[in-house]
Every structure is written in structure tokens, then in C-alpha cells.
Amino acid sequence: MKRTTSVTYASLFLLCFVIAIGLILPGSQPASAISSTTEPDVIVASGIPGTSNTYFPSMERLADGTLFVVYYSASAHEATNGKIMKTVSTDNGQTWSTPVTMIDTPDDDRDPSVMQMNDGTLLVSWFTFNNTTTVRQVRTARSTDGGATWSSPVKVGTSLASYSAVTSKAVELSNGDLLLPIYGSIVNRQEMPRSTAVRSTDGGLTWNASTEVLLAEPIPAQNIGFVEPVIVDLGNGHLYSLHRTLNNYDNYYAWESHSYDNGFTWTQAKRTSMKAHCSDLLLLSSGLLLHTWGDRSFAFTGGRPVVGKAIPVGDDWADWQTVAIYTNSGVGDMSYPSAVELPDGTIFMVYYDAARGFIGGTYATVEELSKRDPHDRLDLMSLYASGAMQIDTDLTWTTAGHPETGITGAIDGSFSYWNSSFRGTKAPPAAYYELIFQDPVTLRAIGINMRPNYTMSGTVSYSNDGTSWTTLRTYTNIVQNNGEFDMIEPAAPVTAKHVRVEITSSSQWAGLTEIALFGTLPPPGTKIDLISLYNANQLQIDTDMTYTTSSRPGLGVTGGIDGNLTYWYSSTRNSSAPPAAHYTVSLGSTKQLTAIGINLKPGYAEDAVVSISADGTTWTPVATFTDAVHQDGMIDITRLAAPMAAAYVKVEITKSEGWALLNELELYEAS
Numbered sequence: 001m002k003r004t005t006s007v008t009y010a011s012l013f014l015l016c017f018v019i020a021i022g023l024i025l026p027g028s029q030p031a032s033a034i035s036s037t038t039e040p041d042v043i044v045a046s047g048i049p050g051t052s053n054t055y056f057p058s059m060e061r062l063a064d065g066t067l068f069v070v071y072y073s074a075s076a077h078e079a080t081n082g083k084i085m086k087t088v089s090t091d092n093g094q095t096w097s098t099p100v101t102m103i104d105t106p107d108d109d110r111d112p113s114v115m116q117m118n119d120g121t122l123l124v125s126w127f128t129f130n131n132t133t134t135v136r137q138v139r140t141a142r143s144t145d146g147g148a149t150w151s152s153p154v155k156v157g158t159s160l161a162s163y164s165a166v167t168s169k170a171v172e173l174s175n176g177d178l179l180l181p182i183y184g185s186i187v188n189r190q191e192m193p194r195s196t197a198v199r200s201t202d203g204g205l206t207w208n209a210s211t212e213v214l215l216a217e218p219i220p221a222q223n224i225g226f227v228e229p230v231i232v233d234l235g236n237g238h239l240y241s242l243h244r245t246l247n248n249y250d251n252y253y254a255w256e257s258h259s260y261d262n263g264f265t266w267t268q269a270k271r272t273s274m275k276a277h278c279s280d281l282l283l284l285s286s287g288l289l290l291h292t293w294g295d296r297s298f299a300f301t302g303g304r305p306v307v308g309k310a311i312p313v314g315d316d317w318a319d320w321q322t323v324a325i326y327t328n329s330g331v332g333d334m335s336y337p338s339a340v341e342l343p344d345g346t347i348f349m350v351y352y353d354a355a356r357g358f359i360g361g362t363y364a365t366v367e368e369l370s371k372r373d374p375h376d377r378l379d380l381m382s383l384y385a386s387g388a389m390q391i392d393t394d395l396t397w398t399t400a401g402h403p404e405t406g407i408t409g410a411i412d413g414s415f416s417y418w419n420s421s422f423r424g425t426k427a428p429p430a431a432y433y434e435l436i437f438q439d440p441v442t443l444r445a446i447g448i449n450m451r452p453n454y455t456m457s458g459t460v461s462y463s464n465d466g467t468s469w470t471t472l473r474t475y476t477n478i479v480q481n482n483g484e485f486d487m488i489e490p491a492a493p494v495t496a497k498h499v500r501v502e503i504t505s506s507s508q509w510a511g512l513t514e515i516a517l518f519g520t521l522p523p524p525g526t527k528i529d530l531i532s533l534y535n536a537n538q539l540q541i542d543t544d545m546t547y548t549t550s551s552r553p554g555l556g557v558t559g560g561i562d563g564n565l566t567y568w569y570s571s572t573r574n575s576s577a578p579p580a581a582h583y584t585v586s587l588g589s590t591k592q593l594t595a596i597g598i599n600l601k602p603g604y605a606e607d608a609v610v611s612i613s614a615d616g617t618t619w620t621p622v623a624t625f626t627d628a629v630h631q632d633g634m635i636d637i638t639r640l641a642a643p644m645a646a647a648y649v650k651v652e653i654t655k656s657e658g659w660a661l662l663n664e665l666e667l668y669e670a671s
Contacts, residue, residue: 040326040360040362041362045096054073057069060116061340065092069086077354111165118176123140125180197231217269230279239258252276278335300483377517377518378516410515415514463498466498528669545572560662589647603631603632
């Protein structure tokens, strides 16, 4: 079951040292599309086995078209002997010069970034680590000869006296100022880190601490601190910044903040929908904003794969699909992408993979990085758990070492290798995986990812009776990439009670990593108009989430049933949970409930239990949420396996991030 790569770590290093210049992998050419998510198109640089490895690349496309890459060369991710190396390409990334040392101070020189000013001057920023004092300080240096020689390092002034660090390049503003995003702590290393920015008004010759501004302030009460900020200039004084949260802070979510006055003041940081490390931002010539990052959602693989998306400025990131760029399953020491736009509009991205010992490069089109998410993917796991869908399959192999493997591995929403359904034998005979729905579903598209990186053949079909089948796609000896669907889109939506994948041949064990269905479910019943019943005194509410404020009239007792799915139309208590917050609806009569819809606290994690009762005394839990993060406008619907009699419905919020809050409760009864 263990996967192997086509190029081993040792042989890759050997090949790189036999060739004196950068390497193009066999058969690869400058591409206009992502040709593989498991192999880079180009090897930009490699380390020396047992001596040094490659980390944290940053790339700039210079005015003359040269691609200029700097990176950290050291024996480990955080070492004591690190230095900054550079390599360049004059053919849009196809070949690369032999890496040379660019900066090597007596301290450990980490996390370099490079940018070019409008006058042609290059600026490199990095931070030093003193092995004796453990002091970390941000430095910059300038080059006026294309990076051949560099000025002496300049210390960046900052209020971050305990430690300061940097991981993203400076931004040149329309008035000629430079703004450098940094992060660190003021008092001591135990203090929550914060994101700040320091300004230079003389082209990077000096950086005065008096110019420092706060980009994202830590939230100690919620154990949230911010590191690794990146800034992009969107024009007309509008700057945009993203911030990483550390592993034990905020479950990996990235936060965003804005400035509308060229970086002098910033909005309060807000959480995004992306679990992002080491973000890179690039405003494209088309006006789209490209975000590439190391993904921590585990939706593609374990570890930290390189992913990205390009969206119109001002759009919600959640409305656009995340695209896999480079994956190496289970590897966490990788990513830190950096992207440029080539003259023909192609996007070229570099990143590192410490496990394989290289900095790689991948080409992509804007079109494949800019795909709207229609938000109509069916939650197959919830349907299976509620009994609204069954699975018939012989892909039932399990192992105690990977409990995520099994019959639900193919519908769990994750592309990670072990989050799959396998049969412990090859095909033929054909392996099968069939979804059987209680009620017909309308399908716009089906996404298939068979066992990636292995040769598979098979079919995808649908049926309304389980007997007569219509084949939508036939595969013959295909090899799919990790982290991407083959999308099957019928000319018109189809209605089906059965969807079946058959694997007729496989080079190794038959397997299905993920199947996704896009479309609509039949209504779970008739939606009860709760607010109308309340206004007619036919429904009562018992709750401790009674907080009101004149500035937010949508908050209050009825906020949880008002039909408005935006954040400030909610019921909240002005304290966190625990102790548990409660919201109980007395329906006035017994209803035959078929489904319950809920939106907890949009953008924040909450634990909750939804229960029903016929008498208000004996309760039956019907839905449980753990660290659920719902979004504005979202309803999480739990379909009951069979109609259940209920005169009371209770929501208990047992844990909340900040104040306990219920955005919306929906109830459906048998039609």
C-alpha cells in the first residue's frame, strides 16, 4: 500500500549535481496548465544530502524579465548555519543558474524575500537568529546592480522587542514608500504574536520604529496570535493583508485586514474561510487577486500541500474553488509558495519540499486557478449518517493504523491518501462503489478521483431503479493526480437514486479516493414558519441568549428564528460557553419533524447539541456539532431517518469561541 515516488531523494540530488545548471524534469516544458500535482514542472534548486536543504523561496520577476529566486539554505528547517542563496532564470523558469550564496552573516539568516522597486533597486528582507542570545531581528539589504552585490544589512526598527521576524516581501506604494510586513512579540516569547508593518520613506535605506503600524492584534481570550503577514497593493490606497495563525491558535484559519489609506491605519482582522499557512498574494494584470498557500484543511492530502485560487478583488474567498498545485502526502515541511505572472499571462509558482530536498516550480493558467464554487456539493457523509443514503461496495478494506480508511473514505471530503476506500486486491474482477439514495437527487455534476498515481479503468453510471443504468463516463488506463476531480457534467441535470463507480482494472489495489456529487436534494419536508408562529403567539421561546443592543436591532430572542442568515440577525448571550447556553422552542402542538437546519455562529467554532422532545421532559439528541464553523448564509441540515414527533426543540451550545450565539434554527415537517 505504500506509495513510491518516481524519482528518489538520493537520485534527484545526484542528478542535480551532475547538471551544473537548474533542471527541467524529463518531458516537461513551460506549461500553460498544471500538468501534475505530485511532480513539479521544474526543479529550481536542490540541497546537498547530509549538509543542507532548501527552504522558504521567494521569487520576483525583474523589469528585464529575469526570474530572481532567493531561499534559505540550512541543515534544518530552523538551524544555526543558515544562509541566503540565489538562483536566476532568463527563460521564464525553464532553466536555472547554479545557486550561489547571496548573504551569509555571522548569525543564522532565515526566511528571505526579494522585491524590485520601480527604480530597479532590489531589496531583500530576512531575519537573523543569534545562536548565543537567541535574539531574532529583521534585516534588509539593497542591490543596485541586479543582485550581483549587496549593501550591508540594515536593522528594521520595531516595537517587537522580544523577537521580530519576516516571511513576505516589502511592497512599494504609489507614493514611493516601502511597507514591510513583520511579526513578533513585544514583552516575551510567551506573549501572543502580532502582525505589524514598518515603513521606509527612503527606498529601504532606513526603517524607523516610529512608522510601525498594527496589522492584526492578538486575541488572548481566544488564544489567537498572528504570524507571517503578507501585503498586496490593490490600488488607490487600498492594501490587503493575510495573516497565519499558529498550529495551536484558531485551528489554522487565516485572517484578513484592510487599509484604505496606503497602510497608515488598518481594519480589525477577521477570520477567512481558508486554513492557510505561508500565504503569497499577487495582483494579476487581469485584476484578479491570486492567493497561493500551504493548505491545512487536509481536504487534499495530509501535511501542507501547495494550493491556490484567483478571485475578483472584493469577492469572498469562500465563493471560489481551491485548486491543488503540488502535493506530497503527509509532508508538513513544505510549501511557502511565491508566484509571478509571465508575459503571456501564465502563472509560475515556486515552493519547497524538504522531504524531497528541492525547490520546485509549477506553471498554471489563470483560468484553472479561478473557478467559482457553486456551493451545491452534497454532504454525502451527513446523508449517510442520517440514513438518507446507503453505500453498497466491496471497497471495504480497513486497518487499525489508518481508521480514516474504509467505506466512508471515499465520501469524507478529503483527498488525503488514506481517506479513501480500497479493496485489498487488484481489479479485475471489477470493484464497485454504489451510492443509494432514499429519495431521488438532481445531479449537475459528479467529481471522481480514483486511486491517484496508479493506472485505473472503469465506468461511472447512474440509475433510478438500480437495474437500468446510464453510463456517464468510461475510463481506460487513466492516472489521476492527487487532489483533483475529473468532473463529469451531463448536458442537462439528471435525476438519480443510484450512482455507481466500477473499477474494471487497476495496476495496484482497486481504490476510490473521493466521489463528489453536485446538485440538489429533494426538500426535506415543509419548512415551518417559526417567526410567524411566534408573532401569532402560537410558539414560545425559552432562552438565555437574550442580549440586545440598539446598534444591532437584529440581535435578540427572535434572531434565531427570523429567517435572516447574516451574522447580526442572531440570538446571543454576552458570555461564552461553558456554561452551556440554551435556546428552546415550544411549538404549541406536536409536529412530525423530518429535518432540522441550523446555523451556529458564522465564522466561529462552536460545540452544540440539538434535541427534540414530545413532552418537554424526555429529550432525544438528533444532531451534534463539534468545533463547527458555519458561514453567513449557510444552513446545516440534518435529515431525520424517519419523521419524529416533537413539540419542543432545544439547541444547547456547550462551547463557543467568544460569546455563545445561534444565528438560525429551521424546522421541517412531513408534507
